[in-house]
Amino acid sequence: MTGTLIIAGYTLRECVRRRVFVVVLVLSVVFLGLYGLGTDSAFDEAQLLTGQAAFDEKVLVGSTLLGLAMFTTLFLGAVLAAFLTLNGVRGDADRGLLQPLVVRPVGRTTVLAGRFAAAASVCVAYVLAMYGAALLITGATGGWWPDEALGPALGLAGGVVIIAGLSLLGSVWLSATANGIAVFMLFGAGLAAGLLGQIGEALDADTLKTVAEVTSWALPFEALYQAGLHGLTTETSGITGVVVELGPFGGAQEGGALLWPWAVAYLAVVAALARFGFARRDL
Amino acid sequence: MSGPAEPLPTLPRVPPAFACQGLEKRYGGKLALGGVDLRVEPGELIGLLGPNGAGKSTLTKIACGLVRAGAGSAEVGGAPAGSAEARAAIGYLAELFRFPDWLTADELVRLHQRLAESDGGAKERAELLSLVGLEDAADVRVGAMSKGMQQRLGIAQALVGAPSLLLLDEPTSALDPIGRRVVRDLLRELRSRGVAVLLNSHLLSEVELVCDRVAILSAGLIVAEGAPSDLTRPRGLEVETETGVRSYPDATREEVPEIVAGVVGSGASVYGVRLLESTLEDAYLEVLGG
Ligand SMILES: Nc1ncnc2c1ncn2[C@@H]1O[C@H](COP(=O)(O)OP(=O)(O)OP(=O)(O)O)[C@@H](O)[C@H]1O
Ligand SMILES: [Mg+2]
Numbered sequence: 015m016t017g018t019l020i021i022a023g024y025t026l027r028e029c030v031r032r033r034v035f036v037v038v039l040v041l042s043v044v045f046l047g048l049y050g051l052g053t054d055s056a057f058d059e060a061q062l063l064t065g066q067a068a069f070d071e072k073v074l075v076g077s078t079l080l081g082l083a084m085f086t087t088l089f090l091g092a093v094l095a096a097f098l099t100l101n102g103v104r105g106d107a108d109r110g111l112l113q114p115l116v117v118r119p120v121g122r123t124t125v126l127a128g129r130f131a132a133a134a135s136v137c138v139a140y141v142l143a144m145y146g147a148a149l150l151i152t153g154a155t156g157g158w159w160p161d162e163a164l165g166p167a168l169g170l171a172g173g174v175v176i177i178a179g180l181s182l183l184g185s186v187w188l189s190a191t192a193n194g195i196a197v198f199m200l201f202g203a204g205l206a207a208g209l210l211g212q213i214g215e216a217l218d219a220d221t222l223k224t225v226a227e228v229t230s231w232a233l234p235f236e237a238l239y240q241a242g243l244h245g246l247t248t249e250t251s252g253i254t255g256v257v258v259e260l261g262p263f264g265g266a267q268e269g270g271a272l273l274w275p276w277a278v279a280y281l282a283v284v285a286a287l288a289r290f291g292f293a294r295r296d297l
Numbered sequence: 298m299s300g301p302a303e304p305l306p307t308l309p310r311v312p313p314a315f316a317c318q319g320l321e322k323r324y325g326g327k328l329a330l331g332g333v334d335l336r337v338e339p340g341e342l343i344g345l346l347g348p349n350g351a352g353k354s355t356l357t358k359i360a361c362g363l364v365r366a367g368a369g370s371a372e373v374g375g376a377p378a379g380s381a382e383a384r385a386a387i388g389y390l391a392e393l394f395r396f397p398d399w400l401t402a403d404e405l406v407r408l409h410q411r412l413a414e415s416d417g418g419a420k421e422r423a424e425l426l427s428l429v430g431l432e433d434a435a436d437v438r439v440g441a442m443s444k445g446m447q448q449r450l451g452i453a454q455a456l457v458g459a460p461s462l463l464l465l466d467e468p469t470s471a472l473d474p475i476g477r478r479v480v481r482d483l484l485r486e487l488r489s490r491g492v493a494v495l496l497n498s499h500l501l502s503e504v505e506l507v508c509d510r511v512a513i514l515s516a517g518l519i520v521a522e523g524a525p526s527d528l529t530r531p532r533g534l535e536v537e538t539e540t541g542v543r544s545y546p547d548a549t550r551e552e553v554p555e556i557v558a559g560v561v562g563s564g565a566s567v568y569g570v571r572l573l574e575s576t577l578e579d580a581y582l583e584v585l586g587g
Contacts, residue, residue, distance in 0.1 A: 020411050031399040110395040114454065117361045118412035119385040296324070297363040 017120035021128020022135075029098070029136065038094065042144060045086065050151045053079050057156035076158030077247045083148035084166060084246075088239050089201075091141040091174035096197045098133035099178050102126070102185035105193070107297045122292050130182055130285070137174040145170055162245035169242025172277050173235035177201065179284040180235075186291040204229065204236035211240075234277045241273055312375030314339045314462045314493030315360055319369035322355050322517075329355040331517035332369065339461065340491040342484060344504035344525075346581060347514035353497040354392050356514070357464045360495065361389045373462055385413070388460035390451040392467050392497070398440030402431055402450050405439060406457060413458035425453040430479055444471040452480065456487075463487065463494045469503065481507050505529075505577040513584055521584045528580040536560055537569035 029035055056079060060071040103126070106112040116122050145167050153159050160166065180200060184193040211226025213219070230237035315337040322330040330352045337343050345353045358364040359371050362379025373383035396405050406422045415421060426432050429449040439447060448471045455463060469477045477500075484494055484507050498504050504511055505525045513521040521528060533546035534553060538560060545556055550572055560567055575583075 017412070020408075024408060028397060028399060110391060110393045111397060113363055113391050114389070114394060114396065114409070114451075115412065117363060117384055117387065117389045118409065119381050119414065120412050121381060121384065294365070296365060297358070 017124035018128045018131055021115070021120070021125050022132040025098070025129055025132035026136070029132075034097075038090075038140065042090070042140075045090075046144070046147050046151065049079075049083055049148060050155065053152055054155045057158075072156055072158045073247065076152050076156050077160065080148060080152050080160060080166075080246055081243050083152070084145065084170060084239070084243060087141050087144040087148070088170055088173055088235075090144065091137050091170065092177045092197075092201050092235075094140055095133055095137045095174045095178035096181045096194055096201075098136060099129060099181040099185060100190045100194050100197070102129045102182045103292055103295070104185055104188060105190035107295075108189065113297055116297065123289050126182065126288060126292055130178065133178040133182070134175045137178055138171045141170040141174050142167055160246040161248045165245030165248075166242035169238040169240075169245070172238040172274070173242075176233075176235040176238070176277060176281060176284075179281050179288075183284050183288040183291075186288055186295065200233060201235075204233040207233070208236050208240055231276065234273070234280050237273055238277060311339060312372070313337060314341070315371075315373055315378075315495060317356070317359070317369060317371040317378075320356065320359065320366050320371055321368040322352070322359065322364065323367050328517050330359075330366075333514070333517070333519055335512060335519065335522075337462070337493045337495055339493050340488055342488045342494045342496065342507060342509050344508035344511040345495060345497045345514060346499070346501065346504060346511055348585060351514040352517045353514055354466050357389075357466050357495065357497060360462075361387050361464055385458075386460060387462045387464055388455035388457065389464045390448075390455040390466060390468050392470075394451055396439045396447065396450065396454075399438060401436050401438050402426060402442075402453075403435040405450060406453060409454050409457040415458035417458070421457070425456050426450075428456070428483060429453045430476065445473060445476055448472055449476060452483070459492075461492060463492055465494065466497045467499065468496070469498070469500065477503060501578045501581055502576070511577070513581060515585055521580070525577050528584075529575045529577060530580075532573040532575050535569075535571040535573060536567060537571075538565040538567055540565065 053075075056075050057072065060075045101109075103112065112125070116125055149160070149163060177197065181193065181197045184196050188196060207226045207229030210222050211230070214222025214226055230240070313336050316335070318334050320330050320333040320335075322328075333352070333356060335343075335356070345356065347353050355364060359366050360373060360378050362384055365379070371378035374386045376382035376386070400408065403422055403426070406425055409415075410417060410421065417424075423432070423435070426435055429452050431446065431449050431453065434442065434446060437446075439450065442450065448468065452465070452468055455465065455468075469480050472480065481503065484496070487494060488509075496504065496508065508525060510522070510524055511528065512519050531549060533544060534548040534556060536543045536545070536557065543560065545552075548556055553570065553572065557567060557570055
């Protein structure tokens with residue numbers, strides 16, 4: 015445990031010294047500022063559009079914008095997760111940085127665990143902060159709050175933790191560049207499958223639905239994110255519900271009771287594979 | 298517990314600092330080690346020599362658990378190489394190492410103190426940095442250090458936690474002559490404290506000066522092994538007179554007085570007498586057919 019904390023602390027200190035957090039903070043503040051301006055004017059203009067009693071335009075605008083913020087947060091969280099773990103094993107070994115650490119009694123598994131702990135905690139803290147800020151901005155500017163506030167936060171957090179795990183796993187065999195490409199391709203594949211699933215749902219096309227379902231099991235960060243999106247409007251019904259479902263973030267699927275246990279098991283398998291692969295690698 | 302069959306008490310056997318038997322390693326199809334036997338006793342300083350690609354670094358990496366052997370066994374202080382116990386006993390400086398450029402010298406040594414569970418504190422850090430001549434560079438970032446300074450820092454890092462076996466892979470390749478001398482003195486000092494050292498080097502004159510024993514590795518096999526003085530041999534006598542240098546290539550030390558008396562008796566003036574010995578470099582070239 016101490017060894018894991020030492021390595022995690024070392025990784026975090028590197029982020030501080032390399033000004034990673036400053037860059038992330040500045041860019042995130044810029045994004046949230048733009049998001050605030052956008053939400054404010056979107057809510058104003060939506061009020062002018064409709065006058066129907068059965069349709070609540072605040073729900074549509076709020077859930078779409080917060081969905082967009084979640085998408086962006088997941089993307090930025092994935093970027094952070096990937097860049098914090100990209101070099102984890104092979105990249106650092108190729109540069110001669112890893113060997114002095116793993117010959118110490120702490121050993122390989124601890125080094126891996128420390129790297130993962132650092133990346134996961136940074137990414138989780140980041141997506142929670144971003145989501146929380148977007149939630150407050152949406153609520154403050156438009157007076158709309160999601161049906162469920164905690165579920166989407168957990169979905170995002172789980173999603174980036176899984177991405178960090180996959181990226182660290184890839185780093186056992188792949189060079190930094192190849193690993194970065196692989197992680198973002200997986201990320202893109204997950205998102206594309208999610209969109210296919212939404213289209214499949216709207217058209218009631220079974221093949222599309224199956225493709226999306228299989229992909230969500232294979233890449234559960236996508237399923238966790240979708241479940242989070244679903245939580246935004248889980249209790250919305252009537253015409254509003256129908257219109258929301260037709261929006262870009264509206265058709266998200268509920269995760270089901272098995273999603274979280276599966277995500278945990280998935281992460282355990284990823285960790286075991288990474289540990290096994292790293293233990294066998296010549297450095 | 299005691300019974301009639303209890304064996305007589307014997308002195309506890311001190312395991313070798315490092316020992317390997319029949320050690321083999323292939324990278325893909327490429328043979329790096331083809332069955333190496335080597336033993337390093339506590340307090341012994343061994344030089345591992347050999348041409349590029351002979352397998353020196355591979356042997357060192359197996360000793361510290363970075364590379365897994367294909368066959369054979371390797372032990373550090375009686376524990377299997379690569380085990381936590383073995384890793385706790387070693388200090389290692391890789392041939393191609395790099396330290397994080399954002400850490401200062403003091404911070405790097407501190408990180409390794411924590412990883413090695415050394416409780417030496419600030420005193421150990423100051424001592425180690427001054428041992429390698431970096432006492433004034435404690436707050437300098439690695440990124441701002443010259444290559445030689447980084448190598449000195451690497452040696453200090455390897456000494457964290459008072460290891461009983463030091464594995465140094467070309468530790469002086471970037472050092473200036475004074476730095477090399479500092480490291481030589483340091484190695485002698487460590488040996489006197491009972492630390493065993495396995496030193497990979499291409500600097501034969503340096504190895505000759507400091508090592509108790511050398512092993513020459515070629516294409517993954519040990520082709521010669523022994524004390525530097527065993528590997529070198531006499532190469533005769535040179536006598537300098539007013540007419541030039543006279544050579545006696547087969548002369549031994551015992552024959553020197555007689556030869557010199559003969560030269561003087563012939564009426565020549567003797568200005569100098571040199572007993573010649575081949576160097577480790579000569580022996581190395583002879584063994585490897587260079
Ligand atoms: N990671 C690797 N992958 C494939 N082959 C390797 C690897 N490392 C070493 N080798 C091969 O193993 C052999 C031994 O290499 P090693 O690095 O042990 O030699 P060395 O004696 O240390 O050489 P040098 O004096 O140049 O440092 C060489 O033929 C080398 O090409
Ligand atoms: Mg080498």
